[in-house]
Amino acid sequence: xxxxxxxxxxxxxxxxxxxxxxxxxxxxxxxxxxxxxxxxxxxxxxxxxxxxxxxxxxxxxxxxxxxxxxxxxxxxxxxxxxxxxxxxxxxxxxxxxxxxxxxxxxxxxxxxxxxxxxxxxxxxxxxxxxxxxxxxxxxxxxxxxxxxxxxxxxxxxxxxxxxxxxxxxxxxxxxxxxxxxxxxxxxxxxxxxxxxxxxxxxxxxxxxxxxxxxxxxxxxxxxxxxxxxxxxxxxxxxxxxxxxxxxxxxxxxxxxxxxxxxxxxxxxxxxxxxxxxxxxxxxxxxxxxxxxxxxxxxxxx
Amino acid sequence: xxxxxxxxxxxxxxxxxxxxxxxxxxxxxxxxxxxxxxxxxxxxxxxxxxxxxxxxxxxxxxxxxxxxxxxxxxxxxxxxxxxxxxxxxxxxxxxxxxxxxxxxxxxxxxxxxxxxxxxxxxxxxxxxxxxxxxxxxxxxxxxxxxxxxxxxxxxxxxxxxxxxxxxxxxxxxxxxxxxxxxxxxxxxxxxxxxxxxxxxxxxxxxxxxxxxxxxxxxxxxxxxxxxxxxxxxxxxxxxxxxxxxxxxxxxxxxxxxxxxxxxxxxxxxxxxxxxxxxxxxxxxxxxxxxxxxxxxxxxxxxxxxxxxxxxxxxxxxxxxxxxxxxxxxxxxxxxxxxxxxxxxxxxxxxxxxxxxxxxxxxxxxxxxxxxxxxxxxxxxxxxxxxxxxxxxxxxxxxxxxxxxxxxxxxxxxxxxxxxxxxxxxxxxxxxxxxxxxxxxxxxxxx
Numbered sequence: 001x002x003x004x005x006x007x008x009x010x011x012x013x014x015x016x017x018x019x020x021x022x023x024x025x026x027x028x029x030x031x032x033x034x035x036x037x038x039x040x041x042x043x044x045x046x047x048x049x050x051x052x053x054x055x056x057x058x059x060x061x062x063x064x065x066x067x068x069x070x071x072x073x074x075x076x077x078x079x080x081x082x083x084x085x086x087x088x089x090x091x092x093x094x095x096x097x098x099x100x101x102x103x104x105x106x107x108x109x110x111x112x113x114x115x116x117x118x119x120x121x122x123x124x125x126x127x128x129x130x131x132x133x134x135x136x137x138x139x140x141x142x143x144x145x146x147x148x149x150x151x152x153x154x155x156x157x158x159x160x161x162x163x164x165x166x167x168x169x170x171x172x173x174x175x176x177x178x179x180x181x182x183x184x185x186x187x188x189x190x191x192x193x194x195x196x197x198x199x200x201x202x203x204x205x206x207x208x209x210x211x212x213x214x215x216x217x218x219x220x221x222x223x224x225x226x227x228x229x230x231x232x233x234x235x236x237x238x239x240x241x242x243x244x245x246x247x248x249x250x251x252x253x254x255x256x257x258x259x260x261x262x263x264x265x266x267x268x269x270x271x272x273x274x275x276x277x278x279x280x281x282x283x284x285x286x287x288x289x290x291x292x293x294x295x296x297x298x299x300x301x
Numbered sequence: 302x303x304x305x306x307x308x309x310x311x312x313x314x315x316x317x318x319x320x321x322x323x324x325x326x327x328x329x330x331x332x333x334x335x336x337x338x339x340x341x342x343x344x345x346x347x348x349x350x351x352x353x354x355x356x357x358x359x360x361x362x363x364x365x366x367x368x369x370x371x372x373x374x375x376x377x378x379x380x381x382x383x384x385x386x387x388x389x390x391x392x393x394x395x396x397x398x399x400x401x402x403x404x405x406x407x408x409x410x411x412x413x414x415x416x417x418x419x420x421x422x423x424x425x426x427x428x429x430x431x432x433x434x435x436x437x438x439x440x441x442x443x444x445x446x447x448x449x450x451x452x453x454x455x456x457x458x459x460x461x462x463x464x465x466x467x468x469x470x471x472x473x474x475x476x477x478x479x480x481x482x483x484x485x486x487x488x489x490x491x492x493x494x495x496x497x498x499x500x501x502x503x504x505x506x507x508x509x510x511x512x513x514x515x516x517x518x519x520x521x522x523x524x525x526x527x528x529x530x531x532x533x534x535x536x537x538x539x540x541x542x543x544x545x546x547x548x549x550x551x552x553x554x555x556x557x558x559x560x561x562x563x564x565x566x567x568x569x570x571x572x573x574x575x576x577x578x579x580x581x582x583x584x585x586x587x588x589x590x591x592x593x594x595x596x597x598x599x600x601x602x603x604x605x606x607x608x609x610x611x612x613x614x615x616x617x618x619x620x621x622x623x624x625x626x627x628x629x630x631x632x633x634x635x636x637x638x639x640x641x642x643x644x645x646x647x648x649x650x651x652x653x654x655x656x657x658x659x660x661x662x663x664x665x666x667x668x669x670x671x672x673x674x675x676x677x678x679x680x681x682x683x684x685x686x687x688x689x690x691x692x693x694x695x696x697x698x699x700x701x702x703x704x705x706x707x708x709x710x711x712x713x714x715x716x717x718x719x720x721x722x723x724x725x726x727x728x729x730x731x732x733x734x735x736x737x738x739x740x741x742x743x744x745x746x747x
Binding site: 046151263 | 381384385388392407410411413414415416499509510562563564565566567568572576581633634702704705707708709712715716718719720721722
């Protein structure tokens with residue numbers, strides 16, 4: 001039996017309990033993003049040891065829209081995200097469904113397939129550098145033993161970007177695999193079993209039962225992975241540093257250069273805000289697609 | 302249960318509010334007089350790039366600690382991450398480091414913004430003696446002129462007197478009947494003679510990781526320039542799109558591409574040194590700091606076989622090696638006791654006998670007397686080349702947006718190396734960009 005005073009206190013603590021979370025959110029997310037937005041409309045200078053923000057209106061954004069290197073970096077990043085995530089998703093779905101079928105050694109396959117995800121990106125960059133380096137790389141040594149002169153995988157204008165994509169796929173397929181595998185393992189076996197009893201082939205079971213049921217999970221994996229793909233930096237920095245020319249320049253490495261090497265903090269902030277808007281629009285697009293698919297499924301059923 | 306939960310929530314909130322009050326920087330300690338008149342200072346930390354001369358610097362720091370009893374922590378950082386760490390440290394409420402190493406190219410933005418302290422503000426009696434090399438006043442900044450000048454305040458101490466020199470394989474060149482190269486034509490003759498890929502290449506250049514550093518040596522040798530200050534009219538001239546610059550760029554692109562491995566577009570300084578160490582090229586021009594690498598038996602197959610000379614030019618005597626000086630500076634955002642401790646170390650390290658020790662340990666010294674003494678010892682076979690290069694040495698551009706200009710130039714040169722831009726397009730773009738940057742930073746242009 002609660003008194004009215006105790007109820008009021010309970011209600012008060014219900015909201016008070018949210019304070020730490022809100023404080024963390026404000027300190028770690030809202031304030032930095034707010035500062036980023038303010039900086040993007042400013043020119044930042046150091047005067048007499050102090051940081052001085054001078055408002056410049058939309059100048060940084062106007063410059064960003066005319067910056068050919070930024071555009072190239074955004075195109076490269078988008079291309080990397082689209083190609084890598086597509087291939088990773090296809091591979092991961094095939095692997096996850098296959099592992100779901102495996103009765104013995106399931107744990108071994110699972111461990112092997114998620115291993116690349118456990119390595120830090122810097123370690124992966126170094127490892128692939130030792131494989132792909134023109135002079136000292138293992139790949140060209142193997143090719144030389146076979147009598148073939150290997151190309152400059154990371155320095156050739158036509159090969160550097162595909163090489164980066166290969167490394168990205170090797171690194172991140174495991175991430176998509178893990179999410180899809182979790183989905184595969186929660187699928188109701190009864191549906192597949194009854195389909196088998198009704199005479200459905202394994203191909204029909206995969207195409208008409210497993211894949212449609214996995215669709216929402218695959219979409220979550222694609223959204224998460226796409227966001228990660230836009231953050232790629234370490235591998236590029238180690239493997240090509242954006243080169244040759246700016247063939248592998250990505251938006252993260254360009255923002256980094258603008259901020260630190262060029263000391264243009266306001267402009268780097270504007271590029272960051274534009275990237276944030278671009279990724280948010282992409283995610284909203286994916287979510288809209290997901291809701292459309294869900295609605296379509298509901299209508300069908 | 303509910304009461305315990307409320308108690309925990311209140312405790313958590315109180316902790317969050319109170320914790321910042323107890324956060325603080327390093328405790329400040331006043332200098333203490335020690336034995337034999339040595340002043341005891343609080344421990345200092347030095348941020349420095351992990352370059353080939355770091356081992357020599359560690360040795361000299363150990364000597365400082367033994368001689369003075371003062372403690373020094375060395376914080377190594379890859380060069381690529383250095384500027385990030387310095388910017389973060391100098392713009393924090395209090396610097397994490399007591400001394401930071403800067404680079405000739407981007408030091409000026411910190412001088413101009415007074416994010417590092419003028420050494421004469423810490424100790425008004427501070428000055429350099431005549432034996433100290435100041436490399437076109439690399440640590441003095443004149444706020445009125447917006448460039449390095451003798452009239453400027455002293456914001457640091459040159460610690461790494463890096464300058465380009467030409468390295469060559471003494472054994473290979475002697476066997477083939479070549480003298481050390483004096484001209485660019487000599488370089489191409491040697492490169493062509495030895496070019497036998499994939500086991501041997503003729504020449505490699507620095508195509509990434511500041512390719513402009515390599516290009517400037519060629520540009521200046523053709524009497525070209527990126528920027529020139531005219532004191533009589535107090536304005537600046539951008540010279541990057543002039544005929545000399547185009548001639549220089551065409552030659553530099555040949556140096557980088559023609560007799561190099563297929564991956565020339567991704568070759569930086571580390572790869573150049575590595576190719577020389579593995580005996581796969583007969584000549585390169587790069588920084589003085591690379592020299593000890595060729596004598597390291599653990600990493601080099603060419604120990605005792607490398608010689609050095611002045612970086613060639615279009616004709617003998619038209620040489621223009623570029624300097625790549627790194628100064629040590631003291632952050633402005635430090636309490637006075639820590640600045641005093643840092644300055645004590647800087648004053649100690651530029652003494653003639655200490656510089657000589659630093660040079661013997663493999664450091665790239667910044668005193669003329671130390672270079673002259675080192676040149677007497679055959680162990681330091683590169684010292685004479687440095688001494689011979691000094692009269693020809695050319696500084697990199699010294700304006701506040703130096704880092705920005707070189708970053709843009711690097712991007713364009715890399716595109717030229719990759720064949721994405723023609724030399725003409727590269728220089729026209731560079732001219733446009735540099736003019737825009739200079740005007741944006743408030744410099745007067747002619």
